[in-house]
Amino acid sequence: MAKLTKSKFSLQILTVFLISLSCLEPSQCLKSEVEALLEFKKLITDPLKHLESWKDSDSPCRFYGIHCDQEMVTGISLDNLSLSGQISPSLSALHGLTSLVLTSHSLMGPLPAELSKCLSLKVLNVSGNYLSGSVPDLSMLTNLEALDLSLNSFTGPFPGWVGSLTGLVSLVLGQNSYDEDEIPPSIGKLKKLQWLFLANSSLRGEIPESIFELEALGTLDICINKITGRIPASIAKMRRLFKIELYMNNLTGEIPAGVANLTDLEEFDVANNQMYGVIPEEIGRLKKLTVFHLFKNNFSGEIPSGFGEMQRLNAFSIYKNAFTGVFPQNLGRFSALNSIDISENRFSGPFPKYLCQGKNLQNLLALGNDFSGEFPDSYGDCSPLQRLRISQNRLKGSVADRVWALPNVQVMDFSDNGFTGRVSPSIAASLQLTELMLSNNRFSGELPQELGRLGLMERIYLDNNNFSGGIPSQLGALKQISSLHLEGNALSGSVPAELTNCPRLVELNLASNQLSGGIPRSFSNMASLNSLNLSRNQLTGPIPEDFDRIRFSSVDLSNNRLSGSVPPYFAMVAGDKALVGNDGLCLDEDEEQKRKFTDSALPVCVHQGNGHKSLTRSKLAMLCIVVVALIVFLVGLLFVSYRNFKKGEADWRMRDEKGVLGPWKLESFQQVEFDVDDIHGVDEDNLIGSGSTGKVYRLDLSKGCGTVAVKQLWRGNGVKLMAAEMEILGKIRHRNILKLYACLMKEGSNFLVFEYMSNGNLFQALHREIKPGKPELDWYQRYKIAVGAAKGIAYLHHDCSPAIVHRDIKSTNILLDEDYEAKVADFGVAKVADPSSPKGSEWSNFAGTHGYFAPEMAYSLKVTEKSDVYSFGVVLLELVTGRRPVEEEYGDGKDLVYWVSTHLGSREDVIKVLDRKAVPEPVQDDAIKVLKIATLCTTKLPNLRPSMKEVIKMLVDAEPGAGLRSPDSVGRNDKGLCLDHF
The missing domain is CATH 3.30.200.20 (Phosphorylase Kinase; domain 1)
Structure with missing residues (x-):
C-alpha cells in the first residue's frame, strides 16, 4: 500500500513537471488558464455579477471562486449564484484542476466530455442544475474521490463505468432521468465508498449482492426506483451503515433480523414498498436509532417493546400497515420525539401518554385505530405540538382545558370518536389554529365566543354533535375561514348576518339545527360563497332577491318555512330538491315557461295587476333585440374573416419570380x-x-x-x-x-x-400513447412539465417590468422540446399589465379559450395575472387527470374544474380523479399534492388564488418522492381534499 501511494505521488509530481515544461514561462501558463476561464464566462449569464472580477488583466488566482496552488488553478467553487448558460469545454485546459464545484444553478446543456482530460480531478460536483443529455464517460478520472451529478436532467444509459473509479468515497448520481436499467454490479468494486446515492434513477431489478460487500459504506440510498426482491440477510455485513433509504420501491419480504447487528444505524426507511411480516424484536435494541419509517407496507404484529426504551428516537412513522395490539406505552418517554404517525393500523387499548415527554413533539397523528379510554391530560403540557389528529378511534370523556389551549397547534382533529363535554373558552390561546375538526362526537354546550379570536382559522367542522345555543356572531371576525360546518346539532336563534364579513367563506353548512328567523339579505354580497346548506331548520321569510348574484355550485334550503317568490336565476340553479318543504314559496309568473325545462312542482306566484308582468316582458323583448343584433354582427364578422382567409391563402400560393411583391x-x-x-x-x-x-x-x-x-x-x-x-x-x-x-x-x-419543439404541444402529448394503454407522459415527465411551465409564467408575471399577462394559457400553448422541457408559446393576445392600476388593466377585446376562462371574465374586462393563474390551474388538472378541459361527461355547460370539484369528498373519490395509466400507486400522494395546487389556482375569487411564485414553491414541495421521508407526509383529510394526515 505504501508503494502504491508513493508511486501515485510520483506520478502527480511528474504530471505537474510536464505541465510546467509545456509552458515556455510561468506567465504563459497563467495566460492559458485565464483564457480558459474567460471562455467559460462567455457562456454564462451571471445576474448577481459575481464573475465581474474575472478580467484578462488579472491573475486567475484573484478571480471570485477560483483557488490556486503555486499560481496554478486547482479549484473552481461556484455555489448557488443563480448562474445560467452552459459549461464550456474550455475548462479541460486547466490541467491542475482538482476540484470543480458548480452546484445549485440553472446551467443547461451537456456535461462536456472534455472534462475527462482533467486527470487531477478529485471532486466533480454539478448537482442541482438542468444539465441534460447522456453522461459522458469519465472513467479516465481515476483520481476522483467525490462525484455528484444529482438533481439534473441527464438521460441515456446509467453511467455503469463508475465501477472503474476505485478511489471514490462519495458517489451521488440520483435524481436524473436515465434509461431504465439495473444497478451495475461493478459498483461493488468501490471498496472505499462511504456514500452511495442512486435515488430516482429509473433503476429496476434486485440490488446486486456485490453492493453488500461495501463494508465502508455509511449511507445506502436507492429510494424512488423500481427495485424488486428482498433485502438480503447479507446487509448485516455492512457494519458501518448509519442510513438505509430504500423507500418507494417494489421490495417484498421481511426485515432481516441481521439489521439489528448494524449498531451504528440511525435512519431506517423502507416505506412505500410491499414488505410484510413482523418487526424483529432485536431491532428494538438499536440504541442510536433516530428515524424509523415503515409506512405504506403490509407489516403486522406488535411493535417491539424495546422501542419504548430508545433514547434518540426522533421520527417514527408506520401508518397504513396492519399492526395490532397495545402500543408500547413507554415510547417517547426517554427520547425527544419530534414526529409520530401511527395512523391506519389496528392498535387498541389506552392511548400512549408519554409521546411528548421530551417536550419536543410537533406532529402527533394516530387516526384510524381502535384506541379506547380517555385522551391523556398530559398532552396539555405539549406546547410545541402543531398537528394533533386522533380521529376515528373509540376515545371518550372530555378534553382537558389545557389541550384546547395549546399555543402552537395548527390542526386539531378529534372527529369520529365518543368525546363529550364542551369546547373550552381557553381555546382562545390557540392562536395558530387553522383547522378545528370535531365531527361525529357527543360534544355539547354552547359554542365559545372565543372562536372568533382565532384569526388564522380556515376550516371549522363541528357537525353531528350536541351543541346548543346560538351561533356566535363573533365568527364573523374570521377573515381566513373558507369552510364552516355546524350541521347536525341543536343550535337555535338566528343565522348571524355577521358571517357576511368572512370574505373567504366558500362552504357554509348549518343544516339540521333549530335555527329561526330569516336568511340575512347581506348573504347576497358574499361573492366567495359557493356551497350553502340551510336545510332542515325553522327559517322563515323570503329568499333574498339578490341571491341571483351568487353563482352557487351547491345550495339547499329545503324543509324550512320560507315564503315568497323565488328569484328567477336562483330557481334554475337550485332546482326543486333544494326548495321542497317550504310551502310558502312560489315561482314568479314570468317563470312559467321555465316549467318546460325543470318540471318544477312549485306553484306560480299570483301578482296584483299586470304592471310587473308587462315590465318584465318589455325587458325580455329588449334582451331579444340585443341578442339578435349580436348574432347578425358575429355572422357578418365570420363572413369577412372567411373572405380574408381565402384571399390570404391565394396570396400565399402566389409566386412571382420577378419580385413583383417586393423585397422581404x-x-x-x-x-x-x-x-x-x-x-x-x-x-x-x-x-x-x-x-x-x-x-x-x-x-x-x-x-x-x-x-x-x-x-x-x-x-x-x-x-x-x-x-x-x-x-x-x-x-x-x-x-x-x-x-x-x-x-x-x-x-x-x-x-x-x-x-422548433420536437414533441409538439402538451395537449397532444397528454393524449398520445406509446402503445395501447401506455401514455406518452409518465408522472415524472408531467411534474417536470408543470414546473417548467410555471417558471415561464412566473417570469412573465414577476420578472418582467411591467408584468406581462399571457391571457391564453392552455395546454396547446405549452410546447415540449426533445427532453420534454416545457415552453410557453403564442403571445398573440398577451398584454402588458398597467402598473398604475391596482386592479389590473381593462382591455376591450376578449381573449382566452373555453374551459380555461377565469370566472371573473364573465363579468369584468379588468384582467390581472390571476386570470393566468386560473388557466394554469386548469392545465395542472389536465396533467393530473389526463382529461380534456371540456367533455360531455361533465354535463351541459360544465368543465373540468367543476368535474374535479365533485370528486373531493373522500380519498377514494380523489383517487378516481387521477389518471391511473400515468399515476401509479407509489406516486399517487405526490399527484394529489399537485391536485391541491390546481384547486387553489382555480379558486373562484382572484384574490384567493396564489401568485405564480407561490405556485412554484408549492410545486417544489410536491416533487415526486420529496415528502416520503417526512413521517407524516401522506394521509387524508376526511372533510375535503385528500392530501395528508394534516
Missing part, C-alpha cells in the same frame, strides 16, 4: 442562420399545425443549420398578432419561454420564425 423585410431577435428563401419555400407536406392565427410549418434549414418552426399568419388580424408577439417575445429571454428568432414581412405575407 427581416427583423431578427436572436442569432440563427437561415436563408430567406428557406422561409419563403415552406412545403405544405411539412404542415404541423393550424389555428386561429395561422399555419405552422416545420422547416429544416439549409446548410445544416438545424430546424425551426415557421408560422404563416392569416391576413386581417395577422399583422396585429405579429406585432404583439414581436413586442413581447422580441424582448424577453427565459428557458421556459418559446424563442422567437425572426420576423419576415412582405406585401401580402407575414412569417414568424420560432425554435
Whole structure:
C-alpha cells in the first residue's frame, strides 16, 4: 500500500513537471488558464455579477471562486449564484484542476466530455442544475474521490463505468432521468465508498449482492426506483451503515433480523414498498436509532417493546400497515420525539401518554385505530405540538382545558370518536389554529365566543354533535375561514348576518339545527360563497332577491318555512330538491315557461295587476333585440374573416419570380442562420399545425443549420398578432419561454420564425400513447412539465417590468422540446399589465379559450395575472387527470374544474380523479399534492388564488418522492381534499 501511494505521488509530481515544461514561462501558463476561464464566462449569464472580477488583466488566482496552488488553478467553487448558460469545454485546459464545484444553478446543456482530460480531478460536483443529455464517460478520472451529478436532467444509459473509479468515497448520481436499467454490479468494486446515492434513477431489478460487500459504506440510498426482491440477510455485513433509504420501491419480504447487528444505524426507511411480516424484536435494541419509517407496507404484529426504551428516537412513522395490539406505552418517554404517525393500523387499548415527554413533539397523528379510554391530560403540557389528529378511534370523556389551549397547534382533529363535554373558552390561546375538526362526537354546550379570536382559522367542522345555543356572531371576525360546518346539532336563534364579513367563506353548512328567523339579505354580497346548506331548520321569510348574484355550485334550503317568490336565476340553479318543504314559496309568473325545462312542482306566484308582468316582458323583448343584433354582427364578422382567409391563402400560393411583391423585410431577435428563401419555400407536406392565427410549418434549414418552426399568419388580424408577439417575445429571454428568432414581412405575407419543439404541444402529448394503454407522459415527465411551465409564467408575471399577462394559457400553448422541457408559446393576445392600476388593466377585446376562462371574465374586462393563474390551474388538472378541459361527461355547460370539484369528498373519490395509466400507486400522494395546487389556482375569487411564485414553491414541495421521508407526509383529510394526515 505504501508503494502504491508513493508511486501515485510520483506520478502527480511528474504530471505537474510536464505541465510546467509545456509552458515556455510561468506567465504563459497563467495566460492559458485565464483564457480558459474567460471562455467559460462567455457562456454564462451571471445576474448577481459575481464573475465581474474575472478580467484578462488579472491573475486567475484573484478571480471570485477560483483557488490556486503555486499560481496554478486547482479549484473552481461556484455555489448557488443563480448562474445560467452552459459549461464550456474550455475548462479541460486547466490541467491542475482538482476540484470543480458548480452546484445549485440553472446551467443547461451537456456535461462536456472534455472534462475527462482533467486527470487531477478529485471532486466533480454539478448537482442541482438542468444539465441534460447522456453522461459522458469519465472513467479516465481515476483520481476522483467525490462525484455528484444529482438533481439534473441527464438521460441515456446509467453511467455503469463508475465501477472503474476505485478511489471514490462519495458517489451521488440520483435524481436524473436515465434509461431504465439495473444497478451495475461493478459498483461493488468501490471498496472505499462511504456514500452511495442512486435515488430516482429509473433503476429496476434486485440490488446486486456485490453492493453488500461495501463494508465502508455509511449511507445506502436507492429510494424512488423500481427495485424488486428482498433485502438480503447479507446487509448485516455492512457494519458501518448509519442510513438505509430504500423507500418507494417494489421490495417484498421481511426485515432481516441481521439489521439489528448494524449498531451504528440511525435512519431506517423502507416505506412505500410491499414488505410484510413482523418487526424483529432485536431491532428494538438499536440504541442510536433516530428515524424509523415503515409506512405504506403490509407489516403486522406488535411493535417491539424495546422501542419504548430508545433514547434518540426522533421520527417514527408506520401508518397504513396492519399492526395490532397495545402500543408500547413507554415510547417517547426517554427520547425527544419530534414526529409520530401511527395512523391506519389496528392498535387498541389506552392511548400512549408519554409521546411528548421530551417536550419536543410537533406532529402527533394516530387516526384510524381502535384506541379506547380517555385522551391523556398530559398532552396539555405539549406546547410545541402543531398537528394533533386522533380521529376515528373509540376515545371518550372530555378534553382537558389545557389541550384546547395549546399555543402552537395548527390542526386539531378529534372527529369520529365518543368525546363529550364542551369546547373550552381557553381555546382562545390557540392562536395558530387553522383547522378545528370535531365531527361525529357527543360534544355539547354552547359554542365559545372565543372562536372568533382565532384569526388564522380556515376550516371549522363541528357537525353531528350536541351543541346548543346560538351561533356566535363573533365568527364573523374570521377573515381566513373558507369552510364552516355546524350541521347536525341543536343550535337555535338566528343565522348571524355577521358571517357576511368572512370574505373567504366558500362552504357554509348549518343544516339540521333549530335555527329561526330569516336568511340575512347581506348573504347576497358574499361573492366567495359557493356551497350553502340551510336545510332542515325553522327559517322563515323570503329568499333574498339578490341571491341571483351568487353563482352557487351547491345550495339547499329545503324543509324550512320560507315564503315568497323565488328569484328567477336562483330557481334554475337550485332546482326543486333544494326548495321542497317550504310551502310558502312560489315561482314568479314570468317563470312559467321555465316549467318546460325543470318540471318544477312549485306553484306560480299570483301578482296584483299586470304592471310587473308587462315590465318584465318589455325587458325580455329588449334582451331579444340585443341578442339578435349580436348574432347578425358575429355572422357578418365570420363572413369577412372567411373572405380574408381565402384571399390570404391565394396570396400565399402566389409566386412571382420577378419580385413583383417586393423585397422581404427581416427583423431578427436572436442569432440563427437561415436563408430567406428557406422561409419563403415552406412545403405544405411539412404542415404541423393550424389555428386561429395561422399555419405552422416545420422547416429544416439549409446548410445544416438545424430546424425551426415557421408560422404563416392569416391576413386581417395577422399583422396585429405579429406585432404583439414581436413586442413581447422580441424582448424577453427565459428557458421556459418559446424563442422567437425572426420576423419576415412582405406585401401580402407575414412569417414568424420560432425554435422548433420536437414533441409538439402538451395537449397532444397528454393524449398520445406509446402503445395501447401506455401514455406518452409518465408522472415524472408531467411534474417536470408543470414546473417548467410555471417558471415561464412566473417570469412573465414577476420578472418582467411591467408584468406581462399571457391571457391564453392552455395546454396547446405549452410546447415540449426533445427532453420534454416545457415552453410557453403564442403571445398573440398577451398584454402588458398597467402598473398604475391596482386592479389590473381593462382591455376591450376578449381573449382566452373555453374551459380555461377565469370566472371573473364573465363579468369584468379588468384582467390581472390571476386570470393566468386560473388557466394554469386548469392545465395542472389536465396533467393530473389526463382529461380534456371540456367533455360531455361533465354535463351541459360544465368543465373540468367543476368535474374535479365533485370528486373531493373522500380519498377514494380523489383517487378516481387521477389518471391511473400515468399515476401509479407509489406516486399517487405526490399527484394529489399537485391536485391541491390546481384547486387553489382555480379558486373562484382572484384574490384567493396564489401568485405564480407561490405556485412554484408549492410545486417544489410536491416533487415526486420529496415528502416520503417526512413521517407524516401522506394521509387524508376526511372533510375535503385528500392530501395528508394534516
